[in-house]
Amino acid sequence: MPGQKEKQSIVERIGESELVVANPDKKGKEAIKTFKFNKIFGPASSQAEVYDDIQAFIRSVLDGYNSGPNNATNESHGVNYRALNDLFNISASRQSSIIL
Incomplete structure (x- = not known):
């Protein structure tokens, strides 16, 4: 980047x-760092x-794992309910900016 004097990691x-x-x-x-991941997608990888x-x-969000107790409240909902509620709330808040 312009103005940066230090060499950059590659x-x-x-x-x-x-x-x-x-x-x-x-x-x-x-000088060399190695990072391990489950999988790496390169720049040519498609969506x-x-x-x-x-x-x-x-x-797996819909599979019922970590769903929380029966008759759960907002405070005791499990991971899948929290994730779905979050996604639906985001979708609703962005509805005016989504072009289909």
């Missing part, structure tokens, strides 16, 4: 589940590829 390698970042300003162990990979997680 992505040295992207693997299936590992990302290696090099920092030219550092020495020894600090469809990303969604295909996380679709099961998204759908």
